[in-house]
Amino acid sequence: MESIYWPSFFFFLFSGLACAFAVAVLLSSNIVRMAFYLVLSLGATAGLMFLAGAEFVGAMQLLIYVGGTLVLLIFGVMLTSQERFVVMKTWAGDWVKAFLAGGALLFILAYAAFSIPEWRGIERAEADAVEAQPSVTPIAMGLLGARTDDPDGSGYLLPFEIVSVHLLVVLIGAAYLARAKRSRSSLEKL
Amino acid sequence: MAAFLSQYLWTWLAYTIAGLVHVALILNLVAVGALVFIWLERKISGRIQDRLGPTRVGGKFGWLQTLADGIKLLTKEDLAPEGADHFLFKIAPYVSFCASIAAFIAIPFAGGYYPWIAQHLNVGVFFVLAVLGLEVFGVILAGYSSASKWSLFGAMREAAQVVSYEVPLGMCVVVPVLIAGSLDLVVIGDTQAGWFTNWLVFHDPFTFITFWVYFTCATASVNRAPFDLAEAESELVAGFHTEYSGLRWSFFFMAEYGSMFSVSILASILFLGGWHGPIPITEFLGLSPENGPFLGYLGQLLGAVNVIGKGVIGVCVMMWIRWTLPRLRIDQVMATCLKYCTPIAAIMFLGATLWQLQLPGKTFFGLIEVPEAVYAIGDGGSDAAGQMPESESPAEQQDRIAQTTPSASQISRKGL
């Protein structure tokens, strides 16, 4: 028991959950259950991000992705469900082809990842020596264009502004697309 | 605690025991809190409506009424409608309850160098908000899976309402974060040490208004009247929990009271000084860890009483509002959010930013100069590091490093 490296144990716990629920999303044919499994999968991924030391990104993942985007998705499901529980089946042949392609791709990616020696992880003593550093302030300064962690690195002020304007455009555009159209008959009644 | 235990036990056992103790404490807080709050709600609603409320069970004041209710709920049959999606129907109350409890993981009950907190996070504020946002999933799943039009309507209203109210809520929370210069709840609480004039609600006129906007949005985001559209009894029977009975129904109830409590505690830490009372009694009496572990423990205990007391007051105000104001219509709820709360929060955010720029280092509406010692608490530990015992656990080191985050004032002094 003493020799177990606990961060690794939690990595396998969270990654197992994330992968299992991702497969469940793929295999489930009920759209609301898919959304539920997706929530759990994304939550487990946020746990993986916390383990990798990216606390701010993990919290953002929970706040924006899980709390915002997926609620929106489920909202869309409820607005568009014509029968009680939307079920759409896929043919067996499609599944076979999909799994062949997916399995081959997974094998190539995993093989490539593990064939690089530096990517297999650092020594235990080294990992214990890594000091935890808060990442919130450097991230905020980086977004404002001043890098405190790495003087040679470039700031992200322009992308930040572009993303802000993009979000505004998206908000207006989505509201325009999804607005309630007044039909001609209701106009005539007025 | 884990570090202390691991001197005597295996490390993994020490961490497991420490974790279990934290979980037990939080569970107790939420469950006992819900018991007390339900009783309190009945008494308060009774008084407001000019009646007595429960009087008999458990002797005086009917204080055992909730327990009797709980036993009654336990013995009820666990029903599920025939057309329901059984798996989701069964799991939905637990999703709500887990989200509501998980928010307490990152909430500190006392600060200082050894904060009373289950898991010290650098991004505590956002974590709490994010996890509270997850509670809506349980409600949506419950509404969708129970195959009833009332439930579906309730769930759709809840989804729209919660997603909209997260925007002004997030903006309000950013204001104290901006003033304290940290996302860490412990640091935010400790910047308000001293007299009540240091509380962030009195920091400037903008934070004062922000606090009220925050409280409105928090009430809406935990679905309390006048914003309880998801369970509007007069229109939707009982909204999303129409089809629930027995223990599963009571899980929804506990989740609601748990999240009310956690947003109130969050309000008290962000705006109302957290574990620092209006008068710095702990400072007068010297109840700090430097004067020995026992006095330090007493000081922390007083801090926890402060936090929980402020949280209970917040919950009572929510109850008072619930039994005083009529319920809004759904379009009025959305208009309150999008036309009033969001613009006001945005303006307050802008105003607080400019105020910080013009009058840094002042508090109580810019009238009082803050002593440097209090203001620079963000880099605490730099002089205390030498006094710390050598046998620190990595977790404690992490805590200390979290406290050494440069505060906004320091960064501005460096001219960045």
Place this chain on the structure above:
Amino acid sequence: MLSIPFANLLTEPVGVAHYVTVGAILFICGALCMATKRNALGVLMGIELVLNGANLNFVAFGSRYLRDDANSLGLDGQLMALFVIVLAAAEAAVALAIALNFYNNHDSIDVDRADQLRG
């Protein structure tokens, strides 16, 4: 060659390769989801899974716990991941609006029925 990393799985820290593998599994599940689902919102969920897998890779390459400091992506990884999250939220809002519009016109969100432009 693949047997070496599984030898001391629990006693040694994990590396970038482990994270990349998890990211690959999420990516492939998402891609297959996009390919096999006929519900427009199911396709959208597949996209979310793909983006999430990519995000995990960004975080892993920037983490100081997974590889030595000199070669790590540093903070840029986390910043990129943040941009991906924000853009994914925007993309979901637009895609949802399109799906709702499609549903208004066709009374269905089956992507196979969007075939009016077929010659």
